Structures are given as C-alpha cells and as structure tokens.
Amino acid sequence: MRLLLVNPNTSESLTALLAAAAFPAASPTTQIEAITAPRGVPYIATRADAVFGAAVAIEMLAAHHQRFDAAIIAAFGDPGLGAARELMSIPVVGLAEAGMLAACLLGRRFGIVSFAVALEPWYRECVAWHGLEGRCSGIRTLDSPFSAIGEVQHEKADLLVALAGRAIREDGADVIVLAGAPLAGLAALVRDRIDVPVVDCMAAAVKQAEMLVALDPRKPVAGTYRRPAYKESSGLDPSVAALISGK
Amino acid sequence: MRLLLVNPNTSESLTALLAAAAFPAASPTTQIEAITAPRGVPYIATRADAVFGAAVAIEMLAAHHQRFDAAIIAAFGDPGLGAARELMSIPVVGLAEAGMLAACLLGRRFGIVSFAVALEPWYRECVAWHGLEGRCSGIRTLDSPFSAIGEVQHEKADLLVALAGRAIREDGADVIVLAGAPLAGLAALVRDRIDVPVVDCMAAAVKQAEMLVALDPRKPVAGTYRRPAYKESSGLDPSVAALISGK
Amino acid sequence: MRLLLVNPNTSESLTALLAAAAFPAASPTTQIEAITAPRGVPYIATRADAVFGAAVAIEMLAAHHQRFDAAIIAAFGDPGLGAARELMSIPVVGLAEAGMLAACLLGRRFGIVSFAVALEPWYRECVAWHGLEGRCSGIRTLDSPFSAIGEVQHEKADLLVALAGRAIREDGADVIVLAGAPLAGLAALVRDRIDVPVVDCMAAAVKQAEMLVALDPRKPVAGTYRRPAYKESSGLDPSVAALISGK
Amino acid sequence: MRLLLVNPNTSESLTALLAAAAFPAASPTTQIEAITAPRGVPYIATRADAVFGAAVAIEMLAAHHQRFDAAIIAAFGDPGLGAARELMSIPVVGLAEAGMLAACLLGRRFGIVSFAVALEPWYRECVAWHGLEGRCSGIRTLDSPFSAIGEVQHEKADLLVALAGRAIREDGADVIVLAGAPLAGLAALVRDRIDVPVVDCMAAAVKQAEMLVALDPRKPVAGTYRRPAYKESSGLDPSVAALISGK
Amino acid sequence: MRLLLVNPNTSESLTALLAAAAFPAASPTTQIEAITAPRGVPYIATRADAVFGAAVAIEMLAAHHQRFDAAIIAAFGDPGLGAARELMSIPVVGLAEAGMLAACLLGRRFGIVSFAVALEPWYRECVAWHGLEGRCSGIRTLDSPFSAIGEVQHEKADLLVALAGRAIREDGADVIVLAGAPLAGLAALVRDRIDVPVVDCMAAAVKQAEMLVALDPRKPVAGTYRRPAYKESSGLDPSVAALISGK
Amino acid sequence: MRLLLVNPNTSESLTALLAAAAFPAASPTTQIEAITAPRGVPYIATRADAVFGAAVAIEMLAAHHQRFDAAIIAAFGDPGLGAARELMSIPVVGLAEAGMLAACLLGRRFGIVSFAVALEPWYRECVAWHGLEGRCSGIRTLDSPFSAIGEVQHEKADLLVALAGRAIREDGADVIVLAGAPLAGLAALVRDRIDVPVVDCMAAAVKQAEMLVALDPRKPVAGTYRRPAYKESSGLDPSVAALISGK
16 A cells, blocks of 8 residues: 655654654555655644644645555644545544554553643644543643754653653553654654553554555545535645645 | 724625624724635635635734734634634634624524535534534534525525524524524524524624723733744745744 | 613622723713612622522512613622523623633633632532533632722732632633622733733623624524513512513 | 421422322431422422522521421422532432432433423523433423423323333433422322333432431531531521521 | 342452441341352452452342342442343442432532552543543542451541542542442541541442332333343353343 | 454354454454354343453453464453453453544544444443543444344345444434444445445454554553552452462
8 A cells, every 4th residue: 555644844854753653663565655845834833833734734635645545644733634534535644643542542541742832732622623532631741942853852752751751640641642743753762661551653643544444445425524515716726726626 | 993804715795795794783983894815715615625714814814913903704613713813912703703602692502504514514613622512502504505605695594594493493592603604694684583592693703802802801921822932934925924933 | 772780799899890890891882780789698609699699680680671781690600690581581691601701712711710719619610500611721719818898809919810820820721710790890900910811701791791782682482591481479579570470 | 317398389289299209208217397488489490480499498498407307409400409508507409319310320311201391491400510411311391281280290191101201212211200399209100101210309309318317427617518608698588697697 | 128238349358347337327127138259359449350340240149139129239330230230120229329429419529539549440430430520529549558458447547538638628529438348337437537528338328229119110121221132141150141041 | 463353252153254354454464363252142232241241351361362462352342341451461452442443533423333222232331431422423223133143244234234324314424333243344345335434343453453563562550551469369260360360
C-alpha cells in the first residue's frame, strides 16, 4: 500500500522527524511518502494556526491523494480531518486520533504530554472533537522556551519524562501520549523511564492507516462523511476547487 | 459603536439579507458595515467548506478589524470563531453562538431548523463545540432542492414552519433557532405561525455584540484566548501574516 | 422599553447597587424601575433562602409585570426563574443566567467568583440548572466575614481580584463572572487588575433583556414554558392567585 | 420511630391516598402522621406551583419536625427538598427521590409514568437535580382530562398500564416508577399487568426513611447540607423565621 | 423475610464482620443467613479478583437462593450483580450500590473512603456501572500495609477518619461511604468524628433488601433483567448449569 | 509475532469462523493460534453468560499466554478484558473494543448491528465500559430465531444488511460495526450492499494487536493496569492461581 504523510507544518525538519518515526513502524509492503506544507507556519500551535493548517492540509491532500491508498494528517490537533474525510475517497487518519485510540487499547485514561503551553487549548478541543474526554486524564505541557522545533524532543526529554510522571501520579494516567509532531520518535527513547506504556503517535498512525486499508472500507454514500454535492467555488487552490466541483 | 459584519460566503445576496436583518436590530448609535468573502463558496454547507470559510473569515477580519469595535462572523457554524478570539483585540461573535445563547434565555432546549440536509453534520459539531448539546433538542433540516440561495427563505417558508412544528412536538423544543445566513430575517415573518419563540440569529448577534461592547471586556493576557506569541509564517494572506507576526 | 428590576433580597442597599450598575448599561430608550423584596432575607445565600426568595420574586413579578416589557430577577441563583417564564408573558432574565451566557461569548470556560462560602452550593445548582457545567471552570468564594452586605465589594475588592487570579491560573478560567448582587458594578473597577475579561452580571442582564425585547418573542403556547392551565389556589399572595387562576 | 408525611398539596384526598399507601409499608414500630398543606394549590403540577409548594413544605416542616425522627415531602418533584436538608436536623426524603432510587435497585433504567402532561417539565428538572438522567429511560404522561385528582388512579389505571408498556417497549425501561401523589398505592393494583417491576413511591419513601433512621446519620457541620449560619428575616412564616434565625 | 448474605470473599472473618453489622440493622422479622465463598481470594481487590468473585457469587446464589426472599452480594464492587439480576427471581442488592444509593439521600455528592489503594480502579468502574459518577466526589484510599483483613477497620480507624476529612474538605463530599466488606460496622464507631453523615454499606444493604421485599416487585419478563432464554452449558458449576438450563 | 486468539465461547464452529476472518487480515509475519473455551456456553449472550465467559477467558490466557506476543479475547462484549490487562504482561485486545475503535477512524458515530436481541443489554454495558457512548449511534439487533450459531451470518445476511440500513437512516450511523463472533468475516461479503463503511471486528482486532506489538508498550508498574500484588487463592484454576500468586 502507498501511504501519504501530510505534514501541515512548514518545517522540513519536522517532516524528517515524522518520517523517521513512521518508517520503522510500517509493514514491508507499505510505501510512505512524506510532504511538507508549502505555506503556513513552522509549527502549528494555536487555534489560529490550525485554521490555516487545515486549509493547507486539504490543499496538500487534494493535490496528491490520487496516488495513495491512505493518508495521515501529521499534526496532533488533526487540522482538517473532518473535511478530509468528506472529500477524500481514501482513508485519512489524524495524528492525535491515532495516538489517542491506540492509547485506549492500553489504559482506561491516557495523559497527553507535550512541550509547549501554547498547545493546550487546541489540543483540548481536539480531544473533545473526538469524543474522548472521558478517556483523557488531562493535558500537561512544559512551559519553558526551546531552541529549535526539530530538536525540542532531545532538549526536553528529561523534563517530558518528569511531566509524564506527574500525569501518572497526579492525574491518574494509565498510558502516556507524547503529543505533537516534534515529539515523533521520542517514545522509544524514553520508554523505560516512564512507569506506564508510552504511545508514539506517528507509529500508531501508520499502523492505523494500514488497518484501515486492510479493512477495505467503502467511500460512504450516506452518513456525515458522504461525499458532499459538487459545487462551484472561486479563488480557492485549483486542486481543491477541482475536488469540490468534481471537475 | 462600529460593528463589522463578516459574511464568509461569497454570495452578495446573502450579505444583503444579513444586513437587512441586522440593521433594524441595531441601536441608533451602532453603525454596521457588511462585507462579503472575496473567495470561497457561495454558501458554506459542509465541514470541507468551513475549512476554507474559516481561513477567509480570519483574512477578512485581519484586513478590516482595526476600524471596528466588534465583529460578527455571519455563518451559522461560526467558522474561525476560536481563531478570531485568539487573534483579535475586539469582541467577535458567531452567528450560531448568538442565536443559541439568545435561545437559552427563552427555553430549556432549542430546536435548530434549517433548509438543507447537507448542513446537519457541520451544525452538530458547532453545537458541540459551544458545549450546548444539553440545551439543544435536535437539528431538523429540509431535504428538497431550492432555486436560489438568496430566495430560499421565501420559497421554503411554509415548509420551515411545518418543520419547526415537528421540532416542537416531536423533539420537545421550547424555542426555535432558524439557522443559516439564508434565513436571516425570516423569524419576524413566521413568528405568529410557530407555537414557541423564534430566534433570528442575525438580530441576536447584533445585540450580543452591543452587549459585549457595553461590558467593555479587556483583551485577555491569560486563558485560552490570550494573544498567541508572535511568529513568522510564509505564504499566508498579508493581513493575516502581519497579525500573526505582530508586524 | 420598560424594564423591571426585581431584587428578591430585602436589602435596599443592594437594590441601590444593582440599579447603579444597571443604569449605565441601559440604552437611552430603556427605562428601568428597581424594586426590593417586601419580605424574606437581607441577602439570599442558601437553598433554603432561595425557596422563599423564589416565592417572593414571583409575587413581585405578579404584582408589577403588567407595566413592563421585560424583567430581571436580580439574584445570582435566579430564584423562581423557571416559574416566572411559565407565568409571565414578558421575557424574564436571571442575573446568573445573564452573566454566564455573556461569559460564554468571551471564553471557553468561565470562573465564578463570589464573596461568601455559603453561596457555593446554591450557585452550583444554578450552573447545573442552566446546563452550563461544561462551560464553568469552577466556583471560588472568599471565606472571611464582612461588615455590611452593601459594602462587601469595596471591602473585599483586593481579595476578590486575587481569587480571580487563582480561578484563571488554577482552574483555567478564560473569563470571570463576579457573582452575586452585592458585587454589581465591581467589574468596571477591577477590570484592569484581572488578566481576562470580567463580566458584570447586572450590566449583562440589562443588555440581554434589551436583546429579548428586540427579538420580540411570542409567549409560547407549546413547549415547557407554555402558560400552565388556569387553576384555583388558596392562601397565596393575591397577585399570584390572580395570575394562577387567570382572574 | 415517628415519621412525618408532608403533603405539600392542599387536597385532603391526596393526603388520604398517600397515607393509605404508606401505612402498609411501615414497620410495626413506625408511626406515621400525615399533614396537608394549609395553603397552595390542590395539586402541584408545574414549576410555578412548585415554587409555592416548596415554601409551604418548609413551613410545614418548620412547624412540626421537632416531634419526628424523619420526614417525607410527598410530592413527586420533591419541592423544597434541598432547603429541608439544610435546615432540618432529621432526615428528609423526597417522594420522587425515594421512588427513583428504589427503582435503581431493580433495573438499569427506570421509566417515569404519570397521569398529566403538565407534569413533565417539572419532573424532568427533578430527575436532573438528582443526577439520575442516565438512569431514566424517559417520562411518559397521559394527555387527557380526568374527573377528580383523588380518583385519577382508578379512572386511568388501564391507560397507565398501557403507557407503562410503551415505556418498556419503546424507551427501554427496566422498571416503572408510577409518579405523583395521586398514584400512591396504584402499583400494587397493576403489578401483574406490567412486564417489569413497578415502584410505589410512597411505600419506597417510607422504607427509605426507615433506612435513614437506622443508619443514624449525624446532622452535617460541613458539606453543602451543613446548617446555614443563623440570620434574620422579615415577613416569613413564624416557624420558618425561628428556624432561620435559630431563635 | 429471609435474607441471604453472600460474601464472595473466602475470609470467614469478613463474613463475621458483615453479619455483625447486618444483624442490628435488620427488622425483627428479618432472618439473615451469611455464607462465605468456597473458593476465590481472601479479599477481592482488583478487576482480576472480581472476575472470579463474580463467578463464585453466582454459584453461591444458584445453590442457595431458593430458600430466601432476597439476597445481598456483600463485596463493595458488586461482583456479578447484573448477572444475578438476570438469573434470580428474588431481589439482589449489591453492597456498593446499597451504600451509594443510601448516601444519595443524605448529600449531593458522596465520597468513597477505603483502606487499600489497590481497590480504587475496581471501585471506580463500579461507580460508573451504576451511573453515579455525578454523585461521587471521589474515591480516597489509604496506602499503607495492614496486619489482617479482619482487623483493618480497627487498625486504621484513625487514618480513615482523617481521610474522610480530606474527602470532605478537598473533594466536597457531603456524605462518606465507608467502602469494602472489611469496614462493615465501622461507621457507628467513627460517626461522631466525621463532620458529615457516614454510611455503613452493610446496614444500608439490609434495609434496601427489606425495602425491595416490601415493594414486592415481580420478576421482569421484559427489559434488560428479564430471565434469559434457557440454554445448555458445559463444565460449569452444577447449580449454575441447572439455573441456566432451567433444569 | 505470535498472536493468541481466545474464543471464550465453547463452539468450535465459532473458533473456525473467527480464525477464517483473522488469517487474511494478518501480516505475513503474524502467526495466529485460535483456541476454544473448554467450558461455558456455546455462545455468550447475556451478562450472566459473560460472568463465566470472563473467568474462562482468563483461565485460557493464564494457561497459554507465555508463548505469545499478544492476545485477543474474541467475544464482542470483551469478557475479562480489564482483568486480563491487569494480569498479563502482553497486550490484550477485545473484539468489541477493536471494532469500535476502528470504527472511530471511519465515522463520527458507529452503529452496532447484531443478530440476537438477547445481546443488547450486555453490548450496551460494553460500549459504556469503553467510554464510547458518545461515539455510538445505537445498537440494533434482529429478533428472530436462527438455525445454528455457526451459520447465522449466512442465514441472516439480508436481514442484517437491512438492519444496517436502518441504523444509518434512523440512528445516524456513519459506519457499521457487525458485532459478535458469529458475524466474523461477514463484513467483506456485504460491504457493497451497505451505504457506509462496515467494520469486521476480527480483522480489526488482528491489526490492532499488530499495532500494539509494533508500539512495544511496557507492562505498567503504575496506573490502573499495573500488576496487582501477588496473593494466595483457593479453589481457582491452577494456571490462574499461579498467575495470581506469582508462583
């Protein structure tokens, strides 16, 4: 199967991190292609960033999806995921969704741990959008500056391990979700330093995408993810306009 | 006070409808200016449409907000509302939010009534995003084609009245929210044909915006709507880029 | 429009405070008349107080409502609000309801801050009755005696500001609702000392009442706020008896 | 033990019905005294009625509680129950509460069945106040006039049995709560005609009151039902005023 | 009436404790017979223990129920309760259920206090299964070893009283449920040292069972506790096999 | 990886069906071994059946888990899943859980469709236990007898397709979960006759188990799935006793 990894952030370093975490998780027959947002912000952190990240993610999917069997939107808040499910005929998985649903298989409640306090409001809305508030013990974030987004997982590894410990002891987390594209791949490195299972969202997303392809789901023609009626638009990205208009 | 009415749909006819419903509700000292989306779809109906509607709404606000005391995003699903609250220093009100909160003052549960079945999934997510599922008795939509978006309220008035009746009798609605920019102004016309109060979202939004200006709220420097840290971007609309970067 | 401000507490000093906060918020064409409970307790603080406050509020409304376009029940727990909506043909707004719904327009979750620990149980039930638990980050109250109910907002201003700070930092409040008639008018005085928007419930109630009059809602003949069937009673206040019996 | 049965309705016929259902359920050592509301409405049916029913119930308790070990507020919506728990040093049980909690021992979800459509809004608020919405499959009421409140259970027995059947088949009720003082005693008569257990609220209330006396709970000095601080009042019923002021 | 007290733990000392707490609560006409699990663990503490406790509880009920009018499963997590309600024609009450429902009559929210940290996950699932999460202020457990399960209530009485105090002050408990068979009878001993009412689950269970017998509920033939269709099994306990097969 | 498929039903025909659905979903490097319950009922359908199914599932896992990298409890209600997670050091996946979480990736709300009305109460508790009530549009079951449990999917295929249609149109399901071991493998056969994606739980469970092995989670030493303290037991299955005692 061919799997498209859409990084809606503009940082190539994050794409590299994501790909490095994705490849080892993939089955031998899964081919992954990772692409970086052509416009937007280096790292999506807020609801405002996510508005544009969602639009860019759909543009990237519109331009490239036809060559793939499934796709992953690789930013933790899953920008544009609902829209992608409406428009695309292939399965699309969100990074946050993949990590949280994997965590549900490992514990009653998962704790979300991330590296920047700015992320919390958007992440919280993401948990709610997925209807998983009852399974989430809380969101904990570091509150100190970092040097470079591509290096934050190394720079902050010790602090993140400590934060995971607080999520376990104080919030009652049964499992830790390391959240955010910049933390892709970190779980394996800190696995033995955290008292409960740790989920790598990127690895989880690859496996969930493989599962969906194995399940061979049809494109719905009913329900809320049915293909919307074709319509005209003006001024939108040409790939998106074509997708929306069916032309 | 000066109030910006942002229509994130590209239909000028909807802007005219919205303005016509807004003006009579405004206090004598309120000046309303209505603007139409420069790009997007004629009428936002789906989650996919809303992704681009949100981006355009923020672009419109970024370009114009400085001359205003408050703004309204005048599409029922409130595209971009959270982002607007992060970025703007003036109060921003959503059309759906305004209608639903006004309805809360008139009944235990409000029924949402609209004209197209395509709207239901997006509206449902909007109700949930606002945390008002417990106050909503349900969403009912017509399921028949219409001639022109700017005329739908006249063409379908009788059917919408009948649908409101079902919302009252079968769902237990205490109050009806006529949802969607194309229905702006309809409430006054059908008021006496529906057994419970009917809320015009556009009128409600104008009054809620006036209330917020009267309350004179500060721009938060804490909480989830604090101004995000300034950051660089690439390829975004220049007004948005300036707003995000603080330059 | 003519707006009746019902203070269900027996303290004239509170009526004066409420009126002083209400008048500046009113539109030029709004005439406000404030009346004080003829019996009851100086300040409603508990569920027990509220039982009698509710009865007195309905008696006051029954006696006076016919000369008004809308009314406000000006005690934070909204005593008698549901009953008032059943019996009255004019819109009735609760002080708590008005403040909380206004706060919903300014933040994801509002923190309720008040001056006496005795109020918390009743306030909590009020939040639940309105179905707004998911929008409330918590209730925080001072726990120290005060000199006079009419002076408590001045005496405790610094402590209340500090308490609001805790609601923001520890509970995650995006906006603060200063709760209780004795705090009417305080928001404007402490606005710049609190990091998020602060809602004055009295001002919000006036604007919400104006909104309802602008929306011109009909008296429902269906739904849970329809006029109850007329019935006889014995021993009740004559105005109430007349209202209930339709005579 | 001595048990006070407070009927907050003014109908003596209901007091007789309630007493007739209560006596057989009582243990030999339980002495029940039933009293009728000296003022109010013949049968509390709405939120408006309940405001005055709550006040009268507290007045009745204030005047009589000192001679009793426990009390029951014998109207299904439990008017004044929270206030009674604050003010009284003896256990107080609500008729609705007793029936619903007994039903929880017999099924996953209970269906509430009653005789008049006017009751539904108030009953619904009562279920919510008790936090039992998740255990309630729905409320079903007859919608036809009846001859006399004291005879309604006989007149409508067949219709109520049929309605219970619908609650079971259509709503998924595991157990039926026959709601409202006028239905006291009916459960035994229709027991064999309904496919699931039927709860008589009056009998349940007697047994729950006996349980509370057996548990010998202390009057709380903490928590939300602690005795409120003594305070002055004006114009209230003398027994209530004495209770509130501690004099 | 004859009441079967099923102790699904294998500790005879717990059966003695349970019986000692049950007898004083019983009415003169109630005869209680207490039996101890013939296999399993000395004290059920975890979800794993409860799997086997549930099976053994059903086996004990299957073997003995025919001589009784009602039964109690006397372990706080109510192992096998749902299954018992399906299979048995007599009312069955759970120890946790009885304590929690009694507590609902005494406060808005109950705090669960117990003696071992291992119990918390299972207890939490029990609260959720009963749909009482909204009425529970939290679960607090001691985290120190004890000498003998039959003596833990005496050994830890002071610590449990202190823990109850924290549940009241920090969690907002209105009432304390002392949870777990090893704490049966403790409530009466510490009643005056805790600021809110304390519920003894064993005493509550006896009274609830008496209530159910007084209500004389029929065995449902509809709803989720109807008798399952008879079926064959293999390798199960003979009493259970007979019950399942109807032979 | 080596994957243990535990069928807690005693029907060999179901084991064959489950295995036939599992094998095609497995990666080339996954070896699956399927075992059948040595005691219990042919098909677990009720809460009572599940009590014994849970015990047997743990016995089967205790006896065999050491040779495997992961295990699946292959009955839709996931009997014993929580206990298995406590006791086992390998990941354990439930059939219901796997299907429901896979469905979450394909739609807002999933509809559960099964073949026997007896299953509904137990399935409903399973959905609640997983905290997925908000993602479930409802459970629909056939209500007619069938010939043989191993043939039910063929015999009832048309009726199940029709039932799925009702779940989509009347309940708003975005995706259908065909529930119950007897339906394993049916999804592929009816895929094109249902308007939304259909999830085969057995296939989903295999892929979820592969995902968990890929994520390489540690056995928790904290949280609610930490290994319980070792303890003695009496009369339990020797493998279980050894697991519980650590000997």
